[in-house]
Amino acid sequence: MEEMFCYQCQETVGCTGCTKSGVCGKKPDVAAMQDLLVYVSKGASCVTTAMRAAGLPVKPHVNHNITLNLFTTITNANFDKESIVARIKDTLIMKSKLIEALGTTEGLPEAALWNGEESDFEAKAATVGVLACENEDIRSLRELIIYGLKGLSAYTKHANALLSDNEDIDAFIQRALAATLDDSLTVDDLIALTLETGKFGVDGMALLDAANTGTYGNPEITEVDLGVRSNPGILISGHDLKDLEMLLEQTAGTGVDVYTHCEMLPAHYYPFFKKYEHFAGNYGNAWWKQKEEFEAFNGPILMTTNCIVPPAESYKDRLWTTGATGVSGCKHIDAKYGETKDFSGIIEQAKTCAAPTELETGKIVGGFAHEQVFALADAVVDAVKSGAIRKFVVMAGCDGRQKSREYYTEFAQKLPQDTVILTAGCAKFKYNKLDLGDIGGIPRVLDAGQCNDSYSLALIALKLKEVFGLDDVNELPIAYNIAWYEQKAVIVLLALLYLGVKNIHLGPTLPAFLSPNVTNVLVENFGIAGIGTVDEDLELLL
Ligand code: FSO
Ligand code: SF4
Numbered sequence: 001m002e003e004m005f006c007y008q009c010q011e012t013v014g015c016t017g018c019t020k021s022g023v024c025g026k027k028p029d030v031a032a033m034q035d036l037l038v039y040v041s042k043g044a045s046c047v048t049t050a051m052r053a054a055g056l057p058v059k060p061h062v063n064h065n066i067t068l069n070l071f072t073t074i075t076n077a078n079f080d081k082e083s084i085v086a087r088i089k090d091t092l093i094m095k096s097k098l099i100e101a102l103g104t105t106e107g108l109p110e111a112a113l114w115n116g117e118e119s120d121f122e123a124k125a126a127t128v129g130v131l132a133c134e135n136e137d138i139r140s141l142r143e144l145i146i147y148g149l150k151g152l153s154a155y156t157k158h159a160n161a162l163l164s165d166n167e168d169i170d171a172f173i174q175r176a177l178a179a180t181l182d183d184s185l186t187v188d189d190l191i192a193l194t195l196e197t198g199k200f201g202v203d204g205m206a207l208l209d210a211a212n213t214g215t216y217g218n219p220e221i222t223e224v225d226l227g228v229r230s231n232p233g234i235l236i237s238g239h240d241l242k243d244l245e246m247l248l249e250q251t252a253g254t255g256v257d258v259y260t261h262c263e264m265l266p267a268h269y270y271p272f273f274k275k276y277e278h279f280a281g282n283y284g285n286a287w288w289k290q291k292e293e294f295e296a297f298n299g300p301i302l303m304t305t306n307c308i309v310p311p312a313e314s315y316k317d318r319l320w321t322t323g324a325t326g327v328s329g330c331k332h333i334d335a336k337y338g339e340t341k342d343f344s345g346i347i348e349q350a351k352t353c354a355a356p357t358e359l360e361t362g363k364i365v366g367g368f369a370h371e372q373v374f375a376l377a378d379a380v381v382d383a384v385k386s387g388a389i390r391k392f393v394v395m396a397g398c399d400g401r402q403k404s405r406e407y408y409t410e411f412a413q414k415l416p417q418d419t420v421i422l423t424a425g426c427a428k429f430k431y432n433k434l435d436l437g438d439i440g441g442i443p444r445v446l447d448a449g450q451c452n453d454s455y456s457l458a459l460i461a462l463k464l465k466e467v468f469g470l471d472d473v474n475e476l477p478i479a480y481n482i483a484w485y486e487q488k489a490v491i492v493l494l495a496l497l498y499l500g501v502k503n504i505h506l507g508p509t510l511p512a513f514l515s516p517n518v519t520n521v522l523v524e525n526f527g528i529a530g531i532g533t534v535d536e537d538l539e540l541l542l
Pocket of ligand 1: 262263287306307397398399425426427450451452485486487488489
C-alpha cells in the first residue's frame with residue numbers, strides 16, 4: 001500500500017491532497033483503514049436510517065459506535081492501524097445484527113451489505129476512498145458534509161461521555177452519512193444537506209455546552225498559571241472534560257500535579273475544577289509545538305482527543321491515549337460510557353518522573369463564555385455605544401504549524417486599540433500571550449474556551465443583536481477572521497453559515513476539498529473569502 005488520498009485538513013500537501021504520506025504523519029496503510037472505517041460506518045448508517053424509517057428503535061450503543069468511528073478518522077486523532085481495524089470488524093458485526101433487526105436487505109446499497117474478512121480490507125479500501133466519486137462537485141459536497149459530520153461526532157462524543165445524548169442528532173448524522181452514498185442526489189440537494197449539517201452543528205454544540213456547563217458550572221473569568229511547580233506532573237491534552245475529571249479525582253493526594261495542554265486550557269475556567277489544589281496550570285502552547293514541549297514536560301502526557309503529532313522515541317513511552325485517539329506502541333486506556341477509566345498506570349509512571357521543566361511564567365486570562373459575557377453585557381453595550389469598542393473580531397478556530405499562520409499574530413497586534421478579539425479553539429495561542437491590554441477593564445482578547453465554545457460566540461452575537469434591536473446578525477459591528485485546520489472547524493463554519501453569518505474570512509488557505517463551483521456557491525451566497533495581507537484585511541474588515 002503506497003498510495004493514499006486525503007485532503008481533509010488545511011495542511012494537506014500543496015493545498016491539493018496528501019498522496020504518499022500525510023503532513024500530519026498518517027501513512028497510506030492507516031489512511032486506507034480510515035477510508036474503510038468511514039465506508040462501513042456509512043453502510044451501518046444506511047441500515048439504521050432504514051430502521052428508523054420503519055419505526056424500529058436504534059440503541060444508544062449503535063449511535064455511540066458510529067460517532068466514535070467518525071471521530072477516530074479526524075485529523076491527528078488516531079495513527080494506530082490495529083485499533084482502526086478492530087473498529088471496522090466491530091462495525092461489520094454490529095451491521096449484521098442491525099440488518100437482522102431490520103428484517104430485510106431490500107433497497108440497501110452495497111456499503112450496507114458488504115461484509116469482508118480482514119484479508120479483504122486493503123483491497124476494499126482501495127475502492128472506497130474520496131476519489132471513488134468522479135464528479136468533482138458531488139465529491140466536494142459529499143466530503144464537506146462528511147467532514148462536518150466528523151466534527152459534529154467529536155462534539156457529540158464528549159457530550160455522550162457526560163451521559164448526554166440526543167437521538168435527533170445521531171439520527172441526522174446517520175441519515176446524512178447514508179445520503180453521501182446516494183447517487184440520485186443533485187448538487188442542490190447536497191447544498192441543502194450541507195446547510196442542514198450546519199443546523200445540527202448548532203444543536204451538537206448546544207448539547208455539549210449544556211452537558212459541560214450542567215456538569216461543571218458556567219465558565220468564569222479566570223487567571224491561569226503558565227509556570228510549573230516542583231512536583232512531578234501529568235499533562236492532559238485534548239477536549240474531553242470527563243477524562244480530566246477522572247484524572248483529577250485519581251491523582252488527588254498522590255503528590256502528582258495535573259497540567260492542561262492546548263485545548264484543555266479552558267477547563268480552568270469551569271468552577272468545578274477549581275477545587276483541585278493539584279490542578280496546577282497550563283503548560284505549553286498549541287498542539288503543533290508538542291514535540292519540544294512534551295519532551296520538556298518530563299512526565300506522562302494523556303491525549304484525550306486530537307491533535308497528536310506522532311511522538312519521538314524519546315518520549316513515546318510517556319504518551320498515553322484514550323477515547324478515539326491512538327498511536328501504535330503507546331498505551332491506551334479505555335472504559336465504556338459511564339464507567340470510570342483506570343488511570344493508575346499513568347499516575348504510577350508520573351511518580352517516577354522529574355517535575356516539568358519551566359517553559360514560561362506568568363498568567364493568562366480567559367473564561368469569557370456566554371454567561372460570563374452576559375454578566376458583563378451592560379459594560380460591553382456601553383463601550384459599544386460610547387465608541388470605546390468600535391468592532392469585535394471573531395478570530396476563533398485552530399492553530400497550525402505553517403509559517404503563513406504568523407499572519408494571525410500580526411493581525412492581532414495590528415488591530416487598533418478600540419477593537420476586541422473574540423476567540424475560541426487553539427487559534428488563540430497565536431496571540432493570547434501578547435499583552436494587548438483592555439478597554440475600560442474589558443480585556444481585548446476574550447477567550448470563550450475550546451473550539452466547540454464557538455457556540456458561546458454565536459450566543460453572544462445573538463444577544464448583542466437583541467440588545468441593539470437589530471434584525472440581522474450581520475448588522476452588528478462584528479467581523480469574522482477564522483483560522484481552520486481540521487474537521488471540527490468545518491462543523492463550526494457550517495454552524496455559523498446556518499445561523500446566517502456572512503462574509504467570513506477563512507484562512508490561512510481555503511479548503512482543498514472545495515471545488516471551484518462549490519467555492520463559488522459559498523462566495524455568492526455567504527460572502528466567504530480567503531485572507532490577503534494583514535494590512536489589506538485590516539482595511540477590509542474594519
Ligand atoms: Fe485545535 Fe486540534 Fe479544537 Fe481541533 S487542538 S485543531 S479544530 O483538534 O479541535 O481547536
Ligand atoms: Fe494530509 Fe491532513 Fe489528511 Fe493528514 S489529515 S493526510 S495532513 S490532508
